Amino acid sequence: MRGKRISLWVALGLLVGALSVVAAGCGGGDSESSSDWQVEGLGSTIDEIQANAKNEGQVNMVIWAGYADKSWADAFTQQTGCKVSTKDGASSDDMVDLMATGAYDGVSASGDATLRLIAKGDVAPVNFDLIPNYADVYEGLKGQSYNTVDGVGYGVPHGRGPNLMVWSNDAIPADNDTWAPIWPGTDYKGKLSIYDNQIFIADAALYLKATQPDLNITNPYELDDDQFNAAVDLLKQQRPNIGEYWDGATYAKQVTSFKSGEAVVGTTWPYQVNLMAAEKPPLNVTAKVPKEGTTGWSDTWMIASKAAHPNCMYLWMNYIISPEANAKVAEYFGEAPSNAKACDVTSNPNHCEDYHADDEAYWDNVYYWDTPQADCGDDRGEVCKTYEDWRTAWTEIKG
Amino acid sequence: MTSVSSDVEPPPRGGPGRRLSTFFFSHSRARLGGLLALPLGWMLVIYLGSLFLLLLASFWDTEPFTSDVVRNWNLDNYRRLFEEPVYRNVAFRTISMAVYVTVADAVLAFPLAYYMARVASPRSRNLLVVAVLTPLWASYLVKAYVWRTMLGEEGIINWLLAPFGLDGPGYTTAGLWLAFTYLWLPFMILPIYAGLERIPSSLLEASADLGGRSVRTFFKVTLPLAFPAVVAGSIFTFSLTLGDYILPGLIADEQFIGTVIYTDRGTNLPVAAAFAMVPIAVMVVYLWGARRLGAFESL
Numbered sequence: 291m292r293g294k295r296i297s298l299w300v301a302l303g304l305l306v307g308a309l310s311v312v313a314a315g316c317g318g319g320d321s322e323s324s325s326d327w328q329v330e331g332l333g334s335t336i337d338e339i340q341a342n343a344k345n346e347g348q349v350n351m352v353i354w355a356g357y358a359d360k361s362w363a364d365a366f367t368q369q370t371g372c373k374v375s376t377k378d379g380a381s382s383d384d385m386v387d388l389m390a391t392g393a394y395d396g397v398s399a400s401g402d403a404t405l406r407l408i409a410k411g412d413v414a415p416v417n418f419d420l421i422p423n424y425a426d427v428y429e430g431l432k433g434q435s436y437n438t439v440d441g442v443g444y445g446v447p448h449g450r451g452p453n454l455m456v457w458s459n460d461a462i463p464a465d466n467d468t469w470a471p472i473w474p475g476t477d478y479k480g481k482l483s484i485y486d487n488q489i490f491i492a493d494a495a496l497y498l499k500a501t502q503p504d505l506n507i508t509n510p511y512e513l514d515d516d517q518f519n520a521a522v523d524l525l526k527q528q529r530p531n532i533g534e535y536w537d538g539a540t541y542a543k544q545v546t547s548f549k550s551g552e553a554v555v556g557t558t559w560p561y562q563v564n565l566m567a568a569e570k571p572p573l574n575v576t577a578k579v580p581k582e583g584t585t586g587w588s589d590t591w592m593i594a595s596k597a598a599h600p601n602c603m604y605l606w607m608n609y610i611i612s613p614e615a616n617a618k619v620a621e622y623f624g625e626a627p628s629n630a631k632a633c634d635v636t637s638n639p640n641h642c643e644d645y646h647a648d649d650e651a652y653w654d655n656v657y658y659w660d661t662p663q664a665d666c667g668d669d670r671g672e673v674c675k676t677y678e679d680w681r682t683a684w685t686e687i688k689g
Numbered sequence: 690m691t692s693v694s695s696d697v698e699p700p701p702r703g704g705p706g707r708r709l710s711t712f713f714f715s716h717s718r719a720r721l722g723g724l725l726a727l728p729l730g731w732m733l734v735i736y737l738g739s740l741f742l743l744l745l746a747s748f749w750d751t752e753p754f755t756s757d758v759v760r761n762w763n764l765d766n767y768r769r770l771f772e773e774p775v776y777r778n779v780a781f782r783t784i785s786m787a788v789y790v791t792v793a794d795a796v797l798a799f800p801l802a803y804y805m806a807r808v809a810s811p812r813s814r815n816l817l818v819v820a821v822l823t824p825l826w827a828s829y830l831v832k833a834y835v836w837r838t839m840l841g842e843e844g845i846i847n848w849l850l851a852p853f854g855l856d857g858p859g860y861t862t863a864g865l866w867l868a869f870t871y872l873w874l875p876f877m878i879l880p881i882y883a884g885l886e887r888i889p890s891s892l893l894e895a896s897a898d899l900g901g902r903s904v905r906t907f908f909k910v911t912l913p914l915a916f917p918a919v920v921a922g923s924i925f926t927f928s929l930t931l932g933d934y935i936l937p938g939l940i941a942d943e944q945f946i947g948t949v950i951y952t953d954r955g956t957n958l959p960v961a962a963a964f965a966m967v968p969i970a971v972m973v974v975y976l977w978g979a980r981r982l983g984a985f986e987s988l
Contacts, residue, residue, distance in 0.1 A: 386756070387955030410755045480859075480942075534860060534942065552842040552860070663754065678753040681956050686775045688944050 329414045329593060332600040336420055340370065342601035348373040349602035352388045352397040354589065354623075355538055356561050357448070357610075362618045366609045372602035380539035381487040382659065383681075389413070395597040396606065398448055400587040401436035402489050402659040406677075408444050413592040415442045421608045426629045430650050436660065437590045445590035446607045449616065451625030451645065452586040452656045453485070453493070454558050456566075456577040461554040464576045469497050471555050474527040482528070483544050483556030486535030488677075488684035489659055492585050493557065494521040494528075496657060500582035510585065511660040512667055518675045518683070525687045535688075541565075548573055560624025579656075586656035620645070740969075747962035756956050766963035776949070780967050783946040786862070787930040790869040791877075791923045797870070798877035798922065803911075805878075806885035818882075825875045830935070836868035837939045865941040869930050876925035884918020885911070920984035927975060931968045 333339035351358065355378045363374040377394070379385035382403035389397050389412045399407055407413045418424045424446060431437075431447035438444065455469055461478065462471055472482055473494075484490060495510035498520055507517050533553055536544040545565045547553035558577060566573040591607045593600060609615050613631040620627035621636055626645040633642035646652040666674040675683075713720045750761040770776045805817045824832065837860075839845050846857035858864035888911060896906040934947025941948075946968055953961035979985070 383756075383956045406755050410757060532942065546841075550842045661754070676753050678751070678756070678957075681756075682773075685944070685949060685952070686773065689775060689778060 329595060329597055329600040332604065333420075336422070339420060339601045339604050343599075343605050344371045346599040346602045347371055348375060349396070349599050349606055350375045350377075350394050351603075351606070352377050352379050352385050352394050354379060354398050354400075355541055356623045357398050357589075357619060359619075359622055361622070362610075362615045366606065366615070369609070370602065370605045372599070372605060374606070378539050380537040382489065383487065384538070386410070386412075389594060392594070392596050394594055395599045395603040396591060396593045398589050399445070399592050400589050400659045402661050404436045404444065404590055404592065405439070405661045407592060408439055412595055413444055414595040414597075415444055416446060416593060416607070418443060420604055421446060421611075423608050423611045423613075423629060426613070426631050427611060428628060428630055428648060430648075430653070431588060431628050434588070436588065436658065445592035446611055447628040448589040448591050448610065449620050449623075449625045449628045450586060450588035450653065450656070450658065451560055451623070452579050452584045454560060454563060454577040454584070455555070455580050456483075456548070456558040456563060456575055457555040458548060458551070458553075459574045459576055462576075466576070467578075467581050469493075469580045469582050472528070472557065473497060473524065474531070478555050479531045480533045481552070481554040482532045483547055483553035483558070484528075484532050484535055485557050486537045488680040489585070490557070491518075491521050491525065491680055491683065491687075492657065492659075494524045496585060497582055498524065508668070510657050511662050512670075512674050513662070514666065514670055514673045514675070518679070522683050522687060526689075529687060529689060545569070545573075548575060561622075564622070564624050583655045583657070586653075586658055588658045617641070743962050743965055746959055747966055749959045749962075751957050751959060756958075758958050766959045769960060770963055770967070775944075776964060779944050779946060779949050780964075782862070782943060783931060783968075784971060786866060786869065786945065787927045789866055790873060790930045791926045793866070793870040794874050794877040794926045795881075795919055795923065797874060798881050799915075799919070802878050802881035802885055805882050821875050821878050821882075829872075832872055833868070833936050833939055836864075836871065836936070840864045840868070840940060860940050860942055862941050862943050865937060868936055868940055869933070872936070873926040873929050876929065877919075877922035880918045880922040880925075881915060884915045884921070888914045917983040917986060920979050920982045924976065924979055924984060928968075928972055931971060 331342070333342045349372045351374070353376045358374055358376045363376075367373055377388060379388060379397075382400050385397055385399055385403050386406050388394060389407055390410065392412075397403075397407070397413070399413075404413075427447050431450070433441075433443065434447075437447065455472065457466065457471065461481070470476060471478060472484070485493075491513075492510035495507055495513055495517060498505055498517070499507035499510065502520065505517050505520055507513065513521060534543065534547055536547075536556075541559070541562055542565070544553065544556070544558060544562050548566060549569060560577070563575070563577040566575055566577075591610060593603045593607065597603050610619065611629045613629055613635050616627040616629040617632040617636040619625075620632060621638065621641055624645070626647040627633065627636075627642065630648065633647055636642065638644070642648070662675055662677045662680050664672045664674055664676050666672070713723065746758065747766055748762050748764065750759045750763055750765065751757065752759050770780075801817075801821075805814050805821075809817060840857060840859055841847075842859065844857070847859075850857055858867065892910055892914070893906055896910045901909065932947060934945070934951045937943075937945040937948045938951070946964065950961045950964055953964065
């Protein structure tokens, strides 16, 4: 009897002890300042970087699907000795989350991830002197609000593109020029294929900007209460019509859904449109930017502040914006390259024209993914919905 | 003979192994500690410790812009679970799904287990056990994707139903219910089979001797004796459905507890942690009930 009681106390003691070890382990230790560090181990000249890279032998990156295909990544490995490992990010949130693990050397971040990565201190400023190809990047992509903070550049522009509307020509005429079919009031119940992330609220806001001018929406990422609620209402009405969501990890699902007829209309990236065209036989679909405009992305290659292979990452950032590689990735994914010289080496000589590579006026109507913040950025002040509000609303919309 | 005499010879003194062994021989508590330190440490630190951390995290907060976790103690996450209808709806939907799957599995599993335990010849019984176990060895992901394919617009289910002018459930909550029912069925069959097999034939014979017909024997003798086994099986089907997030992500068009936690985990860890407490709480209640019904003796 007494022995039993003692062992009970011992067990309790062990439990408390173990839990306090765990609790101690999770407390403190992440108070490092994020301001002026250099990435440790990075060479100070290009020659040094190239020599160090040979020792590193690899680079691990979080990417958007299709950004490091073998057809140009292998050539990089041959040139530099750095083996390329990648992980597809499902969404910008997923990318931020993956970068927080510290397991990756770099990331191809969109504008709704870059500022968070910088604020968290997970990415480091870039020394452009060590990236010779940066000189050829379009000026319209340099020093933008999503890749530069207080005049410090945090990455190398990769390229940009629009989110497209895609539809099966059997269901909707090929000459359709409006987003209306994805919104309530049309009859595609259960046949909608929609991007699964709160950033899609911006697409609803953009449609309202065109169809309900009295809401006075100026920027789909700067939404005050009324504007935001209108967008969320629209999305809630759309919800029953959605057959399936897709994201950057399940994009292939969308291609099969359009192939099998599960989906007939939705939003997509040019990448899936290329995949649909590569099916045998090619899918009978049309994809374009309707008249209401669209959201899009301008991506930035960033280096992790604690990159284990910083030299390989610098070489990659230089390589991926080299004319040849930048042309390849731009054509493969279906986007505008960031390097002006890439336009001379694309396999389709009209690629840059088709994708409006240097047509800044065109990009004025493509609202790059951005991080919603309380500060509306205009005279409304701090009344806009924050990123957290967007996230909560998205869970609610999905129901 | 010589080997026996060498065994009883006093052990050579001084070797470190010997000394350790002598120490443990005379210190029984140290012996127990040495034996249990590793498994108990694993259990406490890794297993319970991570659950404890989950609990801690559910009382924390996030920085709104970066979604970094801030160790700022509060109950807001739990308040959100109660106040925002979406979390209630999702929890209710998930628990209902777990109930439906469990009921369907019990209905399907019982006759098969009964046949295996009471009717089948030893040879066909073994074949049936193998047939039940084989799908368990197949990869979960393979089975999940197979169901995705079967439920698809051009999948075999629609193809089979087409001649009757019907349409399959597709990627809906009903389709998910079918897939879950298939996936967890072996977890229900095996405990029921074991439970039925354990019922002594003498009891059934006694019932017959006392004039009980087969239907009456089944409801008065077999079913009450096998019921704890059904409850034991339901622990698996219920808890596995409650926690799964891959299948709902592949097949359902609605959110479930698992999928919500999966999306929130990156962007709002504390809310995800608080929500993860819901299935834990449900399971604690469920296990308590199962214990009262005697299910643990049948495991």
